[in-house]
Amino acid sequence: MLNLAKIIVDVPTMQTNEPYTYQIPDFLNEQLEKGMRVIVPFGNGSRKVQGIIWEINHDGKFDGKLKAIESVMDLEPVLNDELLLMSKWMANKTFSFQISCILTMLPSVMRAKYQKQLKLVDDIDDENVAKIFSKSKIVDFNPEEFNKDILRKILSLKKKNKIEIKYNVKNKAQSKKILGLKPNIFDNDIDKELSSLRSNAIKQKNILYYIRDYPNKIISQRKLCKKYDISESAVKTAVNKGWFKQFQMEAYRNPYKQPVKRNYPLKLNADQSNAVIQVGNSIDNNNSKVFLLEGVTGSGKTEVYLQAMQKALAMGKTALMLVPEIALTPQMANRVKGRFGDRVAMLHSGLSNGEKYDEWRRINNGEADVVVGARSAVFAPLKNIGLIIMDEEHDTSYKQDDTPRYHTRDVAKWRAKYYKCPVILGSATPSLESRARATKGVYSLIRLPHRINNQSLPDVKIIDMKNELINSGDEDFSSELLSAIRNRISKGEQTVLMLNRRGYSSFIMCRTCGFVLKCPNCDISLTLHMDTKTMKCHYCGHEEPIPYKCPNCHDKKIRYYGTGTQKVQKKLQKLIPNAQIIRMDVDTTRRKGSHERLLQEFGQGNADILLGTQMIAKGLDFPNVTLVGVLNADTSLDLPDFRSSEKTFELLTQVSGRAGRAEKEGLVYIQTFNPDNYAIQLSRQQDYEKFYRTEMNIRHITNYPPYYFTVKITASDINESKAAAKMFEISKILKAKLSDQTIMLGPSPSSILRIKNKYYYQIIIKYKNEPSLHACLEYILQHYQKDAQKGLYVNIDPNPLNFM
DNA sequence: AGCACGCCGACT
């Protein structure tokens, strides 16, 4: 009879991907609960790692030697039963380690920091090693900082017990502490103090009045000062006199910089109220249905979300709303915040790690029952969820592109099943996968085919740039678009211009010999960055100066190729000198909050034109925008990706939806070299249903999703032939097991062969029904352990976003 | 991951 705990340790390997049993020491027996983080010894020596309690067993047996849990990191569990259970499912589904899943579910500050230290125990004769301890007997130890020789010496000294290696597990999760005040003087004593004060000691009197009014209230020092106009030194005097007890109290950081205006439910049209009723019924009946809400841009999907959430809250349940990347849609965030106020917690990339932790704690403590956030918010520790919403469900940012490669939609559906609540997947252009499921009856389709207030859809004109190039010689701006922009400026209306950068880079090419400057580590061309005056690699971050002559043929005719936002901005400014242009791309929005600031400036009418990349296509709602121009619609058509038409259609439909959202009518120009392409033609009418049918036909003929499921298997190694050999080995195993209806592509080198000096080879499997595939892939993973230690990595991506 | 153990060739 022992007190035992099963722990998932933070050692992400296949061999340790199961709970390890530890003894619970008596001093922790009362404290420990399932879902808490602990520190446990692991392996030989004094190594310690973080772990999560998976199970507690008070009369357990275990044969074999046991180690004891060393300490606990939490006062409350950080994972509830639901999330613990989900981590297991997720690990299985995404072919990753359970500990990796657990750690992605938690705010990043809860990931322990491991730090090694060297401790000098005895005198040592080696000068070079002794130097390390010149300042102190205990020093931080990062093996990378030392050469092999010294490391060897350190190791041998350790064996002789002259040096100890200490392992520290540090908890980074730290709450913000502020000074708190607790009244420490009562009734008669207050009057006594009051009478002994000098008559001009007004501040001291006010403090005593305050204490008399709120004798038991704890207040932060800052709040007291601000509210009663008292200086810090006055408070200090009061503390010295013993009126207050001063102490450190926990506080939440406040991530909301500006106050949000309150808003109220709007009147719904027939389609919208039908949607709210259907979802509401499902909430009432504890029915975990998935609704696909297909609504044209401007059809009022957001109001449906808000009122459906209202229903869930009215039943005492919580609501989770997911958006692509909240920093991209501050307007949406403010709308939810304005409707539900302090009950809302926000989780997005714009917050600091500390702010994210605080928002997470507010949710975990039940202080927030509405959560709005991007991908990782799907793991928000809400209990009793009544509704999950996924806005823009087709958006690719919902899929994490490194391990664990989960799709937010799958996690959302899992949680909905657990809580028996509905999911709304909303979009103007649903993913083909989701739309096809609606056709099959797996999801319930709700359509919002009309814009609210019966606004007409914007008039979309397609401009053939082949003709334009012949006539005016300009490949960026057609004369029609230019005159439309000038016309808006003269009327005081605004224009949004989008430069489609997907699959497009401004690289440098020699016009004499055709040389293209590439990254020395990755097989990819370097991108020109005018702000830093350097060439950068977008994969590994390599940076070098802009060449002024060709490194290959030494000719000076080396120029940039392709169009960057900066170049377009310069050109446009020349063409229309009086235009006020705001440029929005990765470079101008890198700093925290700059995205919101630029949008706000544009919204206040401080500029005529908003010029940007795809980031301007989503969710913006500016009533004064009456013209939208897409400068190059087709760059994303040319990508070697079976989803390129779908992506192009989505992008054009979304950006067109930015025009004419109020009374004024909208006009959209789409410039393209492929004016007859169906994705471009159909986006003109915003005819999603027709696009869906056309594209499904093509997918059917070409054997692509949603007609097939896909899996991508990748092997990477510094040595190209090793990666290739591994993939051929895997393909042999697969060929033997898979049915003949399954299609296997490869093994082939990935389209970007080399990233960060590693070579990539891949296999794509396309299958319809392959019940043994999952087990087979697990088997492959089990058998690559030895390779992983040598730097040969095998990766499995179920339902990959692309085949590159 | 991080460490020890054990087998092998190269060397004072």
Place this chain on the structure above:
DNA sequence: GTCGGCGTGCTC
């Protein structure tokens, strides 16, 4: 002989 390289296996 033995030092240091590297492949292999184990961690409750």
